[in-house]
Amino acid sequence: MTLKKQLEDLRDRAIKNIDSTLTLNDLNQIRVEILGKKGPMTEVLRGMKDLSASERPVVGSYANEIRDVITEKIEKKKIFLEAVKLNQTLKEEKIDVTLSGKKVPQGVRHVLSQTLNEIEDIFLGMGYEIIEGYEVEKDYYNFERMNIPKEHPARDMQDTFYITDDVLLRTHTSPVQARTMEVHDFSRGPLRMISPGKVFRRDTDDATHSHQFNQVEGLVVDKGITMGDLKGTLEVMVKKMFGQERKIRLRPSYFPFTEPSVEVDVSCFKCGGTGCNVCKHTGWIEILGAGMVHPNVLEMSGIDSNEYSGFAFGLGAERVAMLRYGINDIRHFYQNDFRFLEQFKIKE
Amino acid sequence: MSLTGIEVENVRRLDEGLKKIVVGFIKDCRPHPDSDHLSICQVDVGEAEPSQIICGAPNVQADKKVIVALPGARIAGNIKIKKGKMRGEVSNGMICSLQELGIADNVVPKAYSEGIFFLPDDSKVGMSVFPILGMDDSMIELSITPNRADALSMRGTAFEVGAVYRQKPVFTDKKVIEDDSAAADQLIQVMVEDEADAPTYKIRMIKDVKIKESPLWLQNRLIHAGIRPINNIVDVTNYCLLEFGQPMHAFDYDKIQTVKIVVRRANAGEKLVTLDGEQRTLTADNILITNGETPLALAGVMGGLDSEITEKTTTVALESAVFDPISIRKTAKMFNLRSESSSRFEKGINVATVQEACDFAGAMMAELSGGTVVSKTVTATSMKLKPVLVKITLAKINRSLGTTLTIEQVNEIFAALGFKYDLNHDQYEVTIPPRRWDIAIEADILEEVARIYGYDRLPSTLPGGQVQPGSLTKSQQLMRATKTLLEGSGLTEAISYALTTEEKAAHFLQKESFPTVLQFPMSEERTTMRMNLISGLLDDLAYNVSRKNENIAYYEVGRVFYQNKSADSLPIEENHLAIAVTGNWQEKDWQTIKQPVDFFVIKGIIENLFSMYGLTNQITYQNSQDYPEMHPGRTARILLDGENIGFIGQVHPITAKKYGLESAFVGELNIQQIFAADRKGIIYKEVSKYPAVKRDIALLVDENITNQSLRSGIHAAGGRLLHRVELFDLYQGKNIEKGKKSLAYTLTFMDPETTLTEEEINQALNKIQKRLRSDFSAEIR
Numbered sequence A: 001m002t003l004k005k006q007l008e009d010l011r012d013r014a015i016k017n018i019d020s021t022l023t024l025n026d027l028n029q030i031r032v033e034i035l036g037k038k039g040p041m042t043e044v045l046r047g048m049k050d051l052s053a054s055e056r057p058v059v060g061s062y063a064n065e066i067r068d069v070i071t072e073k074i075e076k077k078k079i080f081l082e083a084v085k086l087n088q089t090l091k092e093e094k095i096d097v098t099l100s101g102k103k104v105p106q107g108v109r110h111v112l113s114q115t116l117n118e119i120e121d122i123f124l125g126m127g128y129e130i131i132e133g134y135e136v137e138k139d140y141y142n143f144e145r146m147n148i149p150k151e152h153p154a155r156d157m158q159d160t161f162y163i164t165d166d167v168l169l170r171t172h173t174s175p176v177q178a179r180t181m182e183v184h185d186f187s188r189g190p191l192r193m194i195s196p197g198k199v200f201r202r203d204t205d206d207a208t209h210s211h212q213f214n215q216v217e218g219l220v221v222d223k224g225i226t227m228g229d230l231k232g233t234l235e236v237m238v239k240k241m242f243g244q245e246r247k248i249r250l251r252p253s254y255f256p257f258t259e260p261s262v263e264v265d266v267s268c269f270k271c272g273g274t275g276c277n278v279c280k281h282t283g284w285i286e287i288l289g290a291g292m293v294h295p296n297v298l299e300m301s302g303i304d305s306n307e308y309s310g311f312a313f314g315l316g317a318e319r320v321a322m323l324r325y326g327i328n329d330i331r332h333f334y335q336n337d338f339r340f341l342e343q344f345k346i347k348e
Numbered sequence B: 001m002s003l004t005g006i007e008v009e010n011v012r013r014l015d016e017g018l019k020k021i022v023v024g025f026i027k028d029c030r031p032h033p034d035s036d037h038l039s040i041c042q043v044d045v046g047e048a049e050p051s052q053i054i055c056g057a058p059n060v061q062a063d064k065k066v067i068v069a070l071p072g073a074r075i076a077g078n079i080k081i082k083k084g085k086m087r088g089e090v091s092n093g094m095i096c097s098l099q100e101l102g103i104a105d106n107v108v109p110k111a112y113s114e115g116i117f118f119l120p121d122d123s124k125v126g127m128s129v130f131p132i133l134g135m136d137d138s139m140i141e142l143s144i145t146p147n148r149a150d151a152l153s154m155r156g157t158a159f160e161v162g163a164v165y166r167q168k169p170v171f172t173d174k175k176v177i178e179d180d181s182a183a184a185d186q187l188i189q190v191m192v193e194d195e196a197d198a199p200t201y202k203i204r205m206i207k208d209v210k211i212k213e214s215p216l217w218l219q220n221r222l223i224h225a226g227i228r229p230i231n232n233i234v235d236v237t238n239y240c241l242l243e244f245g246q247p248m249h250a251f252d253y254d255k256i257q258t259v260k261i262v263v264r265r266a267n268a269g270e271k272l273v274t275l276d277g278e279q280r281t282l283t284a285d286n287i288l289i290t291n292g293e294t295p296l297a298l299a300g301v302m303g304g305l306d307s308e309i310t311e312k313t314t315t316v317a318l319e320s321a322v323f324d325p326i327s328i329r330k331t332a333k334m335f336n337l338r339s340e341s342s343s344r345f346e347k348g349i350n351v352a353t354v355q356e357a358c359d360f361a362g363a364m365m366a367e368l369s370g371g372t373v374v375s376k377t378v379t380a381t382s383m384k385l386k387p388v389l390v391k392i393t394l395a396k397i398n399r400s401l402g403t404t405l406t407i408e409q410v411n412e413i414f415a416a417l418g419f420k421y422d423l424n425h426d427q428y429e430v431t432i433p434p435r436r437w438d439i440a441i442e443a444d445i446l447e448e449v450a451r452i453y454g455y456d457r458l459p460s461t462l463p464g465g466q467v468q469p470g471s472l473t474k475s476q477q478l479m480r481a482t483k484t485l486l487e488g489s490g491l492t493e494a495i496s497y498a499l500t501t502e503e504k505a506a507h508f509l510q511k512e513s514f515p516t517v518l519q520f521p522m523s524e525e526r527t528t529m530r531m532n533l534i535s536g537l538l539d540d541l542a543y544n545v546s547r548k549n550e551n552i553a554y555y556e557v558g559r560v561f562y563q564n565k566s567a568d569s570l571p572i573e574e575n576h577l578a579i580a581v582t583g584n585w586q587e588k589d590w591q592t593i594k595q596p597v598d599f600f601v602i603k604g605i606i607e608n609l610f611s612m613y614g615l616t617n618q619i620t621y622q623n624s625q626d627y628p629e630m631h632p633g634r635t636a637r638i639l640l641d642g643e644n645i646g647f648i649g650q651v652h653p654i655t656a657k658k659y660g661l662e663s664a665f666v667g668e669l670n671i672q673q674i675f676a677a678d679r680k681g682i683i684y685k686e687v688s689k690y691p692a693v694k695r696d697i698a699l700l701v702d703e704n705i706t707n708q709s710l711r712s713g714i715h716a717a718g719g720r721l722l723h724r725v726e727l728f729d730l731y732q733g734k735n736i737e738k739g740k741k742s743l744a745y746t747l748t749f750m751d752p753e754t755t756l757t758e759e760e761i762n763q764a765l766n767k768i769q770k771r772l773r774s775d776f777s778a779e780i781r
């Protein structure tokens, strides 16, 4: 048998052995056996000394070639077997993926803030400014500038906490509007504002009354503002808040600071108007009060009511949240029971 | 109707839920042998045989027509009547009181309030009682806003209904038949001292009256309107109040004692016993009806006991007047006597029908009492009716409502309302009838047109004209970012009451201030505007802990109210942010050990906030013992550019206990001042291409030397190349000299321009060590 043939046999045998090896140990054994000092490869190379000077380099290079093939084959197999072994180990490191993850602290915004933020964003989108004012106000701004002089019967509509005869806890956010109107520069454009914030009424706290609640009032004053503009604006708000299919309905009402005054109902978002317990089987839910700004209110703020007109509206954040989520007790908003607050972490 | 005018609150049948209730005639009535209060009655209910019914009413007697609930009947409260036995005797139903038909106790005539009701003798036995009691009909309840006091009468409401349904109301009038044998002004003189108090004041005299029960139809109407029938005179005044909205008062003429009536203001301290038996001490705010000497009545609010109509009354002086609304309001409020009368005077009445209502009442009294109306009305004052004219153009109507109404449409609306008008091109001059005293200006007309036209028919448009983009102010943006950061840090937002106790309001006070206190608080719990947010949050925490929510981390943003000496100016409102945490920051779970909240948890959150505001380098913390409610060793005052802006720390254990908590960590910041601070915005720096080098340094210093001072010392000495300083170890105790502590910092050096050399770093380190030794006597280890 020629050396070349011997080499080829050796190669074929080695490849066969390597292929069938299952462990790194066996593979190492094969490496030592074939390529080691006492192995067949060494032996073959040793036989080279008997070759002629012209044959020697040919066979030599062929032998190297074969050795490289075998070495590479062993390396590849080694990587493969190592990976198999690692995976074996990893599989043994199996965890129960149903165990709970590490708690990462995460707080929740109060549902009233979420409601107010949402309303604010709707009106920001329509070019309104958000203006905040004093929570403790002068009787003058809270009532008189709202066309409710002292001893006016309408004062009974808003029972009031007084600090002194002239200072009170605001009963609505309207004084912010009065203060804004008197400084607004109409030469720079119309007034479009909303005023969110806390208001106070002398009510005994129970499931439906709260001495403190949050209100958003809106006001637009410009030349040529119509009652149709009020209706359209409220429609936009109601659809954004309660769904595109919602309709609104205006009913006559009375607020001393608006004339005409209306109560605004939204078609029931639970039953769609067919009648259910949320809408007390009327298909409609009372959601806000609104109207065209009373000329007296404009004039008292130094605005010419012959030239300018405006509309105003107001709604309660608590009422909106109660209707939306079916909350049946207004006191929940101020008790701050975590089991209540945390429910509003979901973004709908 | 709710959509155009007055809100319909409720419509209900008066006999709703009632059945099988008939007229019965008690043929025989004798005491039950085994009872001291029951009677056995044989009652004819229109059947062949009389029914035996046991009755417990004290006023039951034979020969009376009564209300009988037959077996199988349903009475008020959904109670079913069955045949039964009472103490051994069969009872085939029940003889009913008015209350048992659902009529409120306070409107049942006094004579029947403790027992069964007697029907008129001509009632037909066996017939349903509902037509007799006026209950075979529906009741419409209206909710009337203060501006529509014109609808606080049947006539006013009839006009409103007429306008809505385009129909014309028709009223039956009563003609007064005057007895000419005497003239009223011979019997009485009437004077009003100040015309402003009673711009109209009229008296009619009705003589030879016989006081008795009113006919049932009249009683029924009053009862269903919520007024208790009294007698044929008083009932007429109440009936006319409902019919015309004109409050009236009837005096017993003989008890006036003089022959005159003088309307004047009360003298301070003057006394009057009103109809309810209460003695009232009067002030000059009260308008009085007097006999020239002593008070007879509180004008428009309540009559006096001494001149009340009684069974013995034979001559009635009937008052029909208009009183000053403000005085009436004050008087009613002062004595807590809001009545049907006072509320109408307050909101205004139809001044055009004072005489008409008076005549109507006089005629009705004569008719029901067998008396006669004495000729002439004695008039002390009488308001001149000034016509109210309002001008408005069609263009203005359409411009205000956004509509395209035509002249014809507007004409039709005015006709429906019963408003007369002159039309000149498109200019209306509308004559407002006195019955609509709520209408005086253009806007009022706009409302009338809009509602009668129909709000549902208005167009939906958006305001046109110049629109500027709306945007949050800087502070509003920062506030939202602040909330988002805090929530991401695990704090939940709470909203507490601004009103609290005077004691809690003054806890955790950051500024000297007087409290802002309510004049008339409703409860002791809510008397004072808060001057801190923490106390509210601690209450919230305690509320949760007592409900086994033991790990709570809250924040709140809101106003606190500081008060200067002058109480009449507004308080200073300051926007604050507070946080409060109790229990474990990390709960123990299957792989985590529990971590109770501590000072450094909340400090970490606050530091993140200041870092977001870009204020980190302007903030310093100082140990503080200034807050009595705080732990004196674990509280830090926070300064922004050297100015106090708040504090964080542990609540003093005694205070915590007072709030019902074991321990709590809190902080409160003047967020308004923080938002207003000059801040560095983002100054972008190229991310360095060159590697940073870290070196650790350990030192031993006196235990009173603060981390903050060491860090600033290191920073100052480290120069431009020193990028960061982080404390990674703090040790005190074994192997450390008493009164000393060991700290170890990692210093990060970096040069954005080039790779640092060993020499540069060592130079910087040397400087730092030198500074630490010299300034802090530090031993470098």
Ligand SMILES: [Zn+2]
Residues within 6 Å of the ligand: A268, A269, A270, A271, A272, A273, A274, A275, A276, A277, A278, A279, A280, A281, A283, A284
């Ligand atoms: Zn519904």
